[in-house]
Structures are given as C-alpha cells and as structure tokens.
Amino acid sequence: MERKIRVLVGKPGLDGHDRGAMVVARAYRDAGMEVIYSGLHRTPEELARMAVEEDVDVVALSILSGAHGTLVPKVIEHLKKEKGGALDVLVLVGGVIPHEDIPALKAAGVAEVFGPGTSTEEIVEYTRTHVREKRAS
Amino acid sequence: MEALFEMIRRGDRPALARAISLVEDGAPGSRELVQAAYRTPGNSRIVGITGAPGVGKSSLVDGIVNELRSMGRSVAVIAVDPSSPFTGGAILGDRVRMKHRTTDPHVFFRSLASRGHLGGLTRATGDVLTLVGVAGFDDVLVETVGAGQSEVDVMKYANTVLVVLSPGLGDAVQTLKAGIFEIGDVFVVNKADLAGADRTRAELEMMLDMRPPGGWRPPVLKTVATTGEGLPELAGAIEAHYEYLKSSGGLKARVRNRFLASLEEYLKREMVDEVLRAASASGELERCLAALEAGKDDPASAASRLASQYRAASSCSALVPSERS
Ligand code: B12
Ligand SMILES: Nc1nc2c(ncn2[C@@H]2O[C@H](COP(=O)(O)OP(=O)(O)OP(=O)(O)O)[C@@H](O)[C@H]2O)c(=O)[nH]1
Ligand SMILES: [Mg+2]
Numbered sequence: 001m002e003r004k005i006r007v008l009v010g011k012p013g014l015d016g017h018d019r020g021a022m023v024v025a026r027a028y029r030d031a032g033m034e035v036i037y038s039g040l041h042r043t044p045e046e047l048a049r050m051a052v053e054e055d056v057d058v059v060a061l062s063i064l065s066g067a068h069g070t071l072v073p074k075v076i077e078h079l080k081k082e083k084g085g086a087l088d089v090l091v092l093v094g095g096v097i098p099h100e101d102i103p104a105l106k107a108a109g110v111a112e113v114f115g116p117g118t119s120t121e122e123i124v125e126y127t128r129t130h131v132r133e134k135r136a137s
Numbered sequence: 138m139e140a141l142f143e144m145i146r147r148g149d150r151p152a153l154a155r156a157i158s159l160v161e162d163g164a165p166g167s168r169e170l171v172q173a174a175y176r177t178p179g180n181s182r183i184v185g186i187t188g189a190p191g192v193g194k195s196s197l198v199d200g201i202v203n204e205l206r207s208m209g210r211s212v213a214v215i216a217v218d219p220s221s222p223f224t225g226g227a228i229l230g231d232r233v234r235m236k237h238r239t240t241d242p243h244v245f246f247r248s249l250a251s252r253g254h255l256g257g258l259t260r261a262t263g264d265v266l267t268l269v270g271v272a273g274f275d276d277v278l279v280e281t282v283g284a285g286q287s288e289v290d291v292m293k294y295a296n297t298v299l300v301v302l303s304p305g306l307g308d309a310v311q312t313l314k315a316g317i318f319e320i321g322d323v324f325v326v327n328k329a330d331l332a333g334a335d336r337t338r339a340e341l342e343m344m345l346d347m348r349p350p351g352g353w354r355p356p357v358l359k360t361v362a363t364t365g366e367g368l369p370e371l372a373g374a375i376e377a378h379y380e381y382l383k384s385s386g387g388l389k390a391r392v393r394n395r396f397l398a399s400l401e402e403y404l405k406r407e408m409v410d411e412v413l414r415a416a417s418a419s420g421e422l423e424r425c426l427a428a429l430e431a432g433k434d435d436p437a438s439a440a441s442r443l444a445s446q447y448r449a450a451s452s453c454s455a456l457v458p459s460e461r462s
Contacts, residue, residue: 029224054154054229
C-alpha cells in the first residue's frame with residue numbers, strides 16, 4: 001500500500017476567509033489524503049510546528065488578505081529552522097495572489113501558486129504528482 | 138532506525154513525528170523501532186478523553202495542556218479523528234481548538250486518522266503511545282473520535298478516562314445505556330455556560346450513586362473549556378485518580394490492560410491475515426465464498442472450517458524443523 005499523503009492546510013495571519021481552505025481540504029480528503037486543518041489566525045511559527053509534528057508532505061497555505069509577501073517567507077524560514085535546515089516539504093499557496101507577486105514567492109521556496117477559480121482536480125493532481133517526486137528524491 | 142530511535146530518546150521533535158508515521162504505516166523498519174521502544178519504556182501517565190462529537194473534547198485538551206504545563210509537566214497529545222470510509226481520506230480538525238502553548242517546547246501534538254479501525258482509536262495507538270513514552274513526556278492525552286455508545290477502546294490504553302458530556306444531549310437513560318458511561322473515571326459536564334448543565338450533572342451523580350459502593354467514585358465536574366473555568370479542578374481530579382490508582386494497585390492492572398490490547402491487535406492481524414492467506418492459496422476461500430453465494434454455507438461454519446484447516450496445516454508444518462522455534 002502506498003503511504004498516505006498528509007497535508008497541512010494552513011491559514012496564516014489575520015485573514016478570516018476560510019471558504020477556499022475548506023474547499024481545498026475537502027478536495028484533498030476526497031482524494032484519499034489525510035488533511036490537518038490549522039484553524040484561523042495562525043502564526044508562521046505555529047504553522048511550522050504543526051507541519052513538523054504532523055509529519056506532512058505538503059504545507060498548503062491559503063491567503064486572501066494580501067499579506068502573502070511577508071507571511072509565506074516567514075513560514076518557510078520557520079519550517080527550515082524546525083527541520084534543521086532543509087525544506088523537505090512541498091509548499092503550495094492559494095487564494096488572492098496578484099500575478100506579479102508569484103516570482104518572489106517561488107524564489108522563497110513555494111512550489112506553485114493557485115488563484116481563484118482553479119479547479120480542485122488540478123490542485124489534487126499537481127499535489128499528488130509532486131509529492132511522489134519529492135518522496136522519490 | 139537506531140539513529141532515529143536515539144533521536145527520539147533525546148527529544149527530537151521531527152524524529153518522533155517521523156517515527157509515528159512509520160509505525161502508523163507499518164513501513165519497513167517500523168518493527169525494529171517498536172521493538173526498541175517497548176524495551177525502553179517511558180513512564181508517561183496516559184489520560185483518555187472521550188465523548189460524543191462536538192462536546193468539547195479538543196477544547197478541553199487545550200485547557201488541560203495549559204494546566205499541566207503550569208504544573209511544570211511536559212505533555213503530548215494524540216488526537217484521533219475518523220477516516221472517510223469511502224475515500225480513506227480524513228480531515229483532522231482537533232488542532233483548530235489549540236490556543237494555548239502552541240509553540241511550547243514541552244508540548245507535542247499529533248493528529249491521527251482512524252484508518253477504518255473501530256473502537257474510537259487507531260490500530261497503531263498502543264505503539265504510538267509507547268513511542269511518545271520513549272520521548273519522555275510526563276503526560277499523554279489521547280482524544281478519541283467523537284464517540285457514540287460503543288467506542289470504548291480508550292479504556293484499554295488510558296490510566297484515567299475522562300468522559301465528556303454537554304448539557305442537552307438526551308436524557309439519563311441514553312447516558313446509562315451508552316457504553317462510555319461505564320468507562321469514566323472522571324465525568325466532565327462541559328459547556329457549563331449553557332442551560333441545563335446542573336441538571337445533567339445531577340442526573341449523572343444520581344446514576345453514579347446507584348452503582349455498588351466501594352472503590353473509586355468518579356467525580357462529576359463542570360467546565361467551560363472555552364474560558365478555562367473548572368480546568369484547575371479537572372487537573373486536580375486527574376491527579377487524584379492517578380494517586381488512587383497507585384495506592385490501590387489499579388495502575389498495574391491498567392498498564393497490563395494496555396499491553397493486552399496491543400497484543401490483541403497484533404494477534405488479530407497475524408491470525409486473520411494468515412488464515413485468509415492460507416485459505417486463498419489453497420483455493421478454500423474461493424470455495425467458501427462460492428458456497429455462501431449459492432446459499433449453501435454460512436459465515437460461522439465457513440470460518441470455523443477455515444480456522445481448523447489452518448490449525449491442522451500448521452501443526453503438520455510444526456513437525457518440520459524450522460530455523461528457530
Ligand atoms: C466571500 C468573501 C468574503 C467573506 C468570507 C467568508 C468566509 N468565511 O470565507 C466575508 C464577507 C466574511 C469577507 C470579509 C472580508 N473580505 Co472578502 N472576499 C470574499 C470573496 C468575495 C470571495 C472569497 C471566497 O470565499 N471565494 C471562494 C473560494 C472557494 O475561493 P478561494 O478562496 O479563492 O479559493 C480558491 C483558490 O484561490 C484556491 N485556493 C485557495 N486557497 C488555497 C490554498 C492552497 C494551498 C491551494 C493549493 C489552493 C487554494 O482554490 C480555491 C478553489 O479554486 C473575495 C473576492 C474574490 N472573488 O476572491 C473577497 C476578498 C478576498 N475579500 C476582501 C476583503 C478586503 C475583505 C474584508 C477586509 C472586507 C472588509 N473591509 O470588511 C473582510 C475581511 C475578513 C477577514 N476577517 O479576513 C478582498 C481582499 C483584498 C486583497 N487581498 O487585497 C477580496 C479579494 C475582495 C476584493 N476584491 O477586494 N470576504
Ligand atoms: N459554549 C461553549 N462552547 C464550547 C465549550 N467548549 C467547546 N465549545 C465549542 O464547541 C464546539 C466543539 O468543540 P470541540 O472542542 O471541537 O469538540 P470535540 O468534542 O473535540 O469535537 P469532535 O472532535 O469533532 O468530536 C466548538 O465550537 C467549541 O468552541 C464550552 O465550554 N462552552
Ligand atoms: Mg475534537
């Protein structure tokens with residue numbers, strides 16, 4: 001049996017929009033994955049701790065507040081710190097993210113960014129494929 | 138695996154987290170890990186928290202962690218939520234309620250999916266508890282899936298079982314027939330800010346008074362998990378029950394129970410899988426299923442037959458010298 005894919009769906013910062021996070025969490029669950037939902041208003045440090053303790057393959061951050069530019073790099077920084085240097089999880093970001101901000105997020109370590117209207121099939125498919133690659137490497 | 142084990146003993150967080158996954162998945166190497174863990178047992182106090190869905194178990198866990206930390210005790214939480222029977226996926230949401238101590242170095246929190254296991258916990262519970270014990274936590278809190286009337290596995294693993302209720306969850310008769318009523322060492326009427334808490338408490342007290350006297354009389358406490366009201370008293374009751382277990386000799390029995398439960402899990406796995414494998418290899422399984430479909434057999438008879446055939450076959454092979462007994 002293939003190892004279960006575990007995903008942390010995280011809501012960093014003061015952003016109260018949780019519909020997108022719920023939609024994504026359900027899509028992952030329906031694809032047979034185990035999803036840990038962080039709840040609202042988490043700090044980057046809290047999210048990194050959760051990712052480590054839950055031994056997830058994917059950290060999926062949902063941000064609609066416009067604060068992705070500061071929050072995402074901080075989450076990644078804490079992840080590296082908790083894990084002793086290396087970023088061994090797939091970091092995905094979704095929500096309301098302007099196009100021009102995507103290169104900076106990717107430079108910080110984000111694998112992919114998914115905006116409004118992305119189909120859940122696409123999100124699930126991307127996640128599955130890239131978790132396999134990550135595990136194989 | 139040895140390196141991983143040493144890291145767990147030293148309290149390395151990622152190592153413990155990784156090890157739990159390996160054990161859950163039955164991954165290569167997990168056997169060695171578990172073997173080592175049971176031979177270096179920790180000394181954690183195990184507190185189970187069970188009750189119907191939504192009564193406030195996770196919110197209480199948050200409050201209890203907070204209390205225990207103020208007492209200087211280190212705490213691990215193992216929180217189980219159900220897997221979907223259709224997809225095998227799960228949404229594990231118990232962490233949502235954790236508000237205090239979320240980055241405390243002496244707290245560890247892990248969510249587990251039930252993965253089709255009945256009884257309110259997961260198949261790997263015993264092994265996971267042992268791993269957490271190796272990491273040296275003073276206390277381990279185990280939150281079960283939202284329990285109905287028969288999810289009572291937690292009593293096999295915990296030293297102290299908290300049964301959580303909230304006001305307005307049916308009447309006394311329902312509580313009485315629920316299997317979880319019998320397993321409570323401490324009863325918690327949570328959401329005491331809502332109407333009806335005193336009535337629920339009084340009903341519980343009455344039912345507890347109808348039990349034969351002697352031994353531990355479970356206390357009934359009122360809490361408001363969301364504000365922390367009643368939490369110091371709850372921590373006190375956990376402490377008192379543990380002291381009682383130690384002085385009455387009951388602790389030894391509970392620890393023994395836990396090993397028996399784990400042993401049972403493994404035996405079931407070994408025996409059931411073995412019998413089915415043998416029956417499948419010999420073609421007997423196929424014959425049984427065909428007979429059942431044709432209305433010419435029944436599951437009880439078929440199972441006895443498969444089991445006795447398996448026994449007969451294995452007692453023959455036992456005469457053949459194997460590498461070791
Ligand atoms: C519904 C809504 C609300 C609801 C939220 C209800 C709830 N519980 O979620 C309410 C009314 C409460 C609300 C409030 C506010 N909102 Co509002 N809201 C919206 C709106 C219209 C839709 C969001 C939504 O739910 N979409 C449906 C879900 C399913 O889509 P989604 O979240 O985008 O998710 C999809 C993808 O992005 C992706 N995805 C999302 N997350 C993730 C994560 C990962 C890892 C992956 C892979 C994919 C992924 O997958 C999903 C499926 O395709 C948007 C505008 C818009 N069209 O986006 C504004 C919007 C997000 N809100 C906005 C604002 C400003 C606010 C308020 C500050 C308004 C105010 N002044 O009071 C408050 C703040 C509330 C708070 N505490 O944070 C702005 C944000 C501006 C910005 N980012 O710069 C927006 C963009 C509107 C706008 N154009 O100005 N809002
Ligand atoms: N009014 C009130 N609400 C509470 C109290 N404790 C918990 N809640 C709320 O009850 C809801 C469920 O709480 P949880 O702690 O998630 O309950 P649970 O028993 O862990 O739920 P499951 O794990 O899903 O079975 C949440 O909305 C809590 O905020 C309380 O003392 N009073
Ligand atoms: Mg819960």
